[in-house]
Amino acid sequence: MTNPEALLRRVLWSCNREVYADAAAFDAAIRKYYRDLDVDLERWRGDDLVLAAPRVHVQFMCWENDDQVEPRLLLEASDPAGFTALDLLSQTHNAVARYLREHDATLGDHRFFEGLSAAAGDREVPLYFVDFGS
16 A cells, blocks of 8 residues: 555644643644634544554754754554554654754744655655645
8 A cells, every 4th residue: 555645734733842741632732723723623633544554754854053954753653553643743743842852953934734745765664754834
């Protein structure tokens, strides 16, 4: 089975350094974010299976001091069947937030989540780039 070229394109979220205790806490935060934006909560479909893989690498661009870096982080699905939208987004957010904290790094003004884009090539563990916009 091939992995999707793009994931979570319709999700609205703004990444920051806050680490959420668990998926339920993240789900509550994303629901509040949607309410604050006056966006229909039906648009957030956290229970949908979006990636049928037990693990995924996510890579993103950030700045450490004046250096642009692209860390690659490994995520493991909470369910062996793969990642739901909630599982993938909450793990991506927390992994990015932890990295930013641990490395005193920043996303700059590119903090708005715009989805995940598949990297080219065949891999046992898929690789997706986290797309952030301003």
